[in-house]
Every structure is written in structure tokens, then in C-alpha cells.
Amino acid sequence: MPLVVVGSVALDSVRTPTESRDNVLGGSATYFAYAASFFTPVHLVSAVGEDWPAEHTRLLAARQIDTTGLQVVPGAKTFRWTGKYLPNMNDRETLDVQLNVFDRFDPVLPEEVTRCRYLFLANGPPAIQMRVLDQCKGADLRVADTMDLYIRGAADELAELLRRIDGLVLNDSEAKLLTGDENLVRAGHKVREMGPRFVVIKKGEHGAMFFSQHETYVLPAFPTPNVVDPTGAGDSFGGGMMGYLAEQGNVDPKTLKKAMAYGTLAASFTVEAFSLDRLQQIQRADLDRRMEEYKRMLSF
Amino acid sequence: MPLVVVGSVALDSVRTPTESRDNVLGGSATYFAYAASFFTPVHLVSAVGEDWPAEHTRLLAARQIDTTGLQVVPGAKTFRWTGKYLPNMNDRETLDVQLNVFDRFDPVLPEEVTRCRYLFLANGPPAIQMRVLDQCKGADLRVADTMDLYIRGAADELAELLRRIDGLVLNDSEAKLLTGDENLVRAGHKVREMGPRFVVIKKGEHGAMFFSQHETYVLPAFPTPNVVDPTGAGDSFGGGMMGYLAEQGNVDPKTLKKAMAYGTLAASFTVEAFSLDRLQQIQRADLDRRMEEYKRMLSF
Numbered sequence: 001m002p003l004v005v006v007g008s009v010a011l012d013s014v015r016t017p018t019e020s021r022d023n024v025l026g027g028s029a030t031y032f033a034y035a036a037s038f039f040t041p042v043h044l045v046s047a048v049g050e051d052w053p054a055e056h057t058r059l060l061a062a063r064q065i066d067t068t069g070l071q072v073v074p075g076a077k078t079f080r081w082t083g084k085y086l087p088n089m090n091d092r093e094t095l096d097v098q099l100n101v102f103d104r105f106d107p108v109l110p111e112e113v114t115r116c117r118y119l120f121l122a123n124g125p126p127a128i129q130m131r132v133l134d135q136c137k138g139a140d141l142r143v144a145d146t147m148d149l150y151i152r153g154a155a156d157e158l159a160e161l162l163r164r165i166d167g168l169v170l171n172d173s174e175a176k177l178l179t180g181d182e183n184l185v186r187a188g189h190k191v192r193e194m195g196p197r198f199v200v201i202k203k204g205e206h207g208a209m210f211f212s213q214h215e216t217y218v219l220p221a222f223p224t225p226n227v228v229d230p231t232g233a234g235d236s237f238g239g240g241m242m243g244y245l246a247e248q249g250n251v252d253p254k255t256l257k258k259a260m261a262y263g264t265l266a267a268s269f270t271v272e273a274f275s276l277d278r279l280q281q282i283q284r285a286d287l288d289r290r291m292e293e294y295k296r297m298l299s300f
Numbered sequence: 301m302p303l304v305v306v307g308s309v310a311l312d313s314v315r316t317p318t319e320s321r322d323n324v325l326g327g328s329a330t331y332f333a334y335a336a337s338f339f340t341p342v343h344l345v346s347a348v349g350e351d352w353p354a355e356h357t358r359l360l361a362a363r364q365i366d367t368t369g370l371q372v373v374p375g376a377k378t379f380r381w382t383g384k385y386l387p388n389m390n391d392r393e394t395l396d397v398q399l400n401v402f403d404r405f406d407p408v409l410p411e412e413v414t415r416c417r418y419l420f421l422a423n424g425p426p427a428i429q430m431r432v433l434d435q436c437k438g439a440d441l442r443v444a445d446t447m448d449l450y451i452r453g454a455a456d457e458l459a460e461l462l463r464r465i466d467g468l469v470l471n472d473s474e475a476k477l478l479t480g481d482e483n484l485v486r487a488g489h490k491v492r493e494m495g496p497r498f499v500v501i502k503k504g505e506h507g508a509m510f511f512s513q514h515e516t517y518v519l520p521a522f523p524t525p526n527v528v529d530p531t532g533a534g535d536s537f538g539g540g541m542m543g544y545l546a547e548q549g550n551v552d553p554k555t556l557k558k559a560m561a562y563g564t565l566a567a568s569f570t571v572e573a574f575s576l577d578r579l580q581q582i583q584r585a586d587l588d589r590r591m592e593e594y595k596r597m598l599s600f
Binding site: 087088089182183184185186189203205206207209216217218219220221223224225227254257258260261295297298299300 | 387388389482483484485486489503505506507509516517518519520521523524525527554557558560561595597598599600
């Protein structure tokens, strides 16, 4: 079952305690789409500027990622993000953001894409996320990500969005901010009571939590000695999760849990190199091999 | 198989964002012993002062905890700790410490206790921990805990201790401090290379990691909406883990992993109330029921 993702495509500059990269391929929708493409065809909807290297489009298209919805906007520049990781490689500072083409991004989905039944709204203003929902009326599964910027600055729109989606994916600090509750188990359920049927709280190196009416669980991150660049881990998590759900074509509790596990493993590969470098080296079979290790790790 | 624990018994004063308790039963060896007593008989070796309420000894003795090794030192006062939890209920500040009787604690183990084959050295100066090792020459399994104070202030003795024990249990921040490595997977193995056959890194609300020559794994904490007081969670973890190992009488990889799970669950009960209040309400069957839930949570 094909999957649509709407969100940012970016050129990232990343500083870690030991290495740096400038203007590498990044963006939430990029990482999401690439991770999801191990499981299912993906339609990527985003915008870039005239400075966008065509090789990046080719890299995406070489997988089963349809870039028809990736607009190259004349006269505009691509979104740029510069960030720096602290020595723990889990916390980071944003050093610079240039929204550029995203300053006025108003996605118009190609006709074929609007008929998609699996939809992921990566980080973006909730008003824009809702305009995408308006275009995809027939979607069976609508999942969104959000962030502190919109929790603080667009609370009403976010509240409306939460009533219109099936699932929300967010970070631990964002879940605390949104609910005012420091206990993540309570916070997860409070977010769920705002609308979505299920909520996923991402905890970075500590894994992810899942909340639905009848289920509460935690899956740890896959233990990785070699964290090179955590950028895109959360988005790869979302891509692995949604990709597997779309592939399976259902969202029963068992499939959702396995999707959480695939999300965890997609993220574990992403952090092993800068940008999409590690994901480009692997195949679905590598994810499946790591899945066997991960299952062994969690059985006793 | 009986189990010995040597460590602190204390009167704790605890401030949480919503509630406080003064002079309640605490101490690392206390929590450890109580959690372990669900699995096996425990010999508790520690010291208290004349101010020690006899009811606390009765509370321990009412379970299978032998308090012959709990000296009541004339003229001395019991160890007291006062701490305050931050709103996240994971980080805390120590407001006051009165070592009192522990200022010159030099444990002399009763003859019967020295023949024990399972030994846990709760937090304490490594030189003292080694004096206990000297008395228990026949132990099959010697596991110790340590803390930042000794990593910083008694590095040589700690290095010697590490070469003489089978396992070390420590917090994530302590593992980073001891190794200078911010990546916990690498840090765990670096600690292991300092001597112990296995290392357990406790991550508080994020669970625990295990390291041996051939194994690296993470188990998440049991998700608890109701964290009342995290004091003693790490010690209860140790007690549940060692208690199960002593009960089983072996330390093969499968038993160790299940022991890690029991430690996780013992801790999950401890945090649901102040002091030992929650552990006093439960039976082994409650741990086993939660174990079934925990296993279900981690299978997919």
C-alpha cells in the first residue's frame, strides 16, 4: 500500500564532537521517506529551491520514492538547518535555521497522491498539516508529528489537528510540554485523550513508548556503540513504522508493535553515519536481520 | 541459596514535588534485602545507631531477612539522608547527609554469613567492600555497586575491587564518569574490561543495560504512571536481580536476563510509594504477574 509523506526536505550542516558535515541531504520528510521505502512505495511531497542538487532527487527516485510532489520553486532557496550535538550525542542545539522555501510552503498534492490511504504529516505548522488532510479525505491512517514551536505558538490549530488524526508521534520533551505532565506514561495518555487513537513518544537513545486505549508499552532503542550523527533518527523511526504499517495494510495492535520495532531499527541504522549514508548501504534484509537480534534481545 | 548484602541502612527524609516524608526506613542494603527476600533468604550486614527504631528490624525479620549482622552501635546515630526530587522524578539533589555510624563502619561478618555463595556489596568505600571480599573467600558470585564519590575519590581501590568481583552495577552517569565515554554501549564494555565478567548500567526511568563478553542488551523500565518516590529503585533492582540469581543457583545468560527483568519489576513496585511501603504490600505472585505483563509488552 503506498504511503504519502508531507514535510521538509533540507540541506543540513551538522557538528558533532568529533566530525562535521556541511549542506548534506536532510529534512524530516527525506529521512522518513527513505526509511519507509524499505517497506512500501512512498510519495514525497515537499518543496526545495533552485539551489537543490538534482543528484539528491535521483538518490530518492532510485528507491521507490515518487518525487512528483517535490516542487522546485523558482527564485527560492532550499530550507537549511545547522545544528550541533552535545557530547552525549542525544541533546542538540540549533545554531541556524533558514526556512527559505518553507516560509510560504502550501502543499498541493498531485491527484494520484490524494487518493493514498496512508498519510504522514511530518513536522510543520498544524494549519498546513490540516490543509493536507483536507486534500486526502479518503485516508485510512493519518499520523502526524509536531514540535515545541507549534505546541507553544499554534496551540488552537494543534488541538484541532489532534482531533482529526489517528496517531501522533512526538518527542518526550514535547509530550511533557503539551500536557504539563512530567510523567511520560500519564503524558502519553493525556495526549491520546486530545484526539488521536494512538500516541508514540520518542525518547531518543532511550527508545519509544506507545499508547492506545488498551495498551501502554515501551521498546528500548537498539544498543549502538557507534553513534555518528543522530540527525533524522526520529524521522527514520516514523518512516520505518509507517512503512511497515502501509506494507501490511493494517493497524491492529500486533502490527503496530512490530511497526514500532521496525521504526526503532530504521533509526538505529540512521545514526550510524551522517545524512542518509548508512541507510543507503542497507537493504530490507539488514533490517530483518537486526529485527531477529532485537527480538532475541527482548526475550527471556 | 542464601544471599548476603553488605551496605547502608538509613533513615531517609524525602521531598518530592507533591509530598514529603521524614525519617522513613531507607538505605541501599535495606531496599536490596527487601527486594531480594521475595526470592531467597537474605543476610543483611550493616550498622545502625541507638536511635534505630526496633520496629524496622522487626519489619525486616518478618520476611526472610536475617538481621544477625545488623549491629546496633552504642553511642552512635543511624545514617541519615535527605534528598529532593526534581519535577521529572528522575533527577534528585542530596540536601543533607549525616554518615554517623557509617563514618567508621568496618563490617565483621558472622561466621555463617561468610560461607554464603552469593554476595552483594552495596555502595560503600571500595576498601571496605574488599574487606568483605576477604571474609567471603568461597563466594561464587560477587557483585558490587559503586558511585561517583568513589570513582572520583578512591580510583585505585576501585580499580582493585573491579579485578576481584564478578559483576558491577552502576548508574549511567557513573559509567560515563568511570570511563570518560558518553556512549553507554561503549562505556559498559569498557567497565567490563576493567575486571568484572558482567556489568549492569541502571538508567532510572529508562531501564537497564547488560554487558558481558558475548552479550549487550537493554531492558526498558516497566511503564509506571504512578511514580511516588524513586528512592531505592536502583537498590531494589539489584535486590530483585541478585535474589533471583541466588534462588536459581546459577548465572547462565538466560538466568541473568530473567534476573535483570525481575530487578526491573522490583524497582517498578518500589517507586509506587515512599520507603518500603509498596514492597510491603506485595507478594512474589505480584512480581510474577507483572513479569507476564512485561513479557507480553516485549514480544511482537
